[in-house]
Amino acid sequence: MYVERTSRLGGAVVWTDSPSRPGAGRVLPDGCMDLLWNEGRLMVAGPDTRAYVTEGVSGSWAGLRFFPGQAPGFLGVPAHELRDRRVDLAELWSPAVVRRLTARVNAADDPASGLEEVVLERAAEVGRTDPVLRQVVEALEAGRAVAVTADELGLGARQLHRKSLAAFGYGPKTLARVLRLQRALALARDGVPFAETAARTGYSDQAHLARDVRDLAGLSLGELLGGR
Structure with a gap:
């Protein structure tokens, strides 16, 4: 079941998804990028130009969907480098840093709240989006x-x-x-x-x-x- 709520980061949305049945899902283009957690793994979903089909991907998911234009400042990576891609966060940041953040998210009361805390801390460091x-x-x-x-x-x-x-x-x-x-x-x-x-x-x-x-x-x- 998919559930979302407004994030404390302005314009962002926090969501969780636990598919109740096997089969393909479909994520439609929306101008956004997401920080993802899936069974103890941190990833980034880049901006899509076509529907992203999730067939073969299983387990519980949590994510923070940034307002369009927010994520590149948080990640330190231009959005076009991630267009139509799903990548491990460790491909963008130091693996040691990602291991520490992953442990924090995994230890949180729920992964979605853990993701939000990580993002809020980082957002305070990088400052406002243009x-x-x-x-x-x-x-x-x-x-x-x-x-x-x-x-x-x-x-x-x-x-x-x-x-x-x-x-x-x-x-x-x-x-x-x-x-x-x-x-x-x-x-x-x-x-x-x-x-x-x-x-x-x-x-x-x-x-x-x-x-x-x-x-x-x-x-x-x-x-x-x-x-x-």
Whole structure:
């Protein structure tokens, strides 16, 4: 069963997942990166450009999902280096440090709380995320065009692209597409008809929505909503 809660780290989410049945899971692109715990192992999930299928991965999971753009400062690694990847934390940090942190998480009352404590301590050391990154996310989530977003923030197109690669793992157009997918899924899950969902989230028509969902999620919108 999947359960999540708001983290004490602003904008982040703490979650746990104990699959109740075998089979593939599907993690959809959302612009985020996660610090993961799985059966005593610490890993990082990079930003996805397509659905990540978890077939063959078992056991209990816990994670802290960073707000888009937060994780690279915490990890000290540009997001584009982790795009579409799942890596052991020891590949990014000193193995000795990772062993110590893993022991802390394993000794916590629950792994999710242990992860959160580790992240909060590290976040206090590295300081705040560039506030411009949150403004980029907020503008694109609101449906603003990339060019308009760059102009409003006083950034050139190339500057915005460089910032986006380092912070989100891909350019602003891909980020906008991923965020639009998440907006559409939220409406459709609330029962909004597909055609209205497409119109309200900036797709040219329902067929455009269907193509984008299939491309990013690997399933049709109906299959996603049906839990398949």
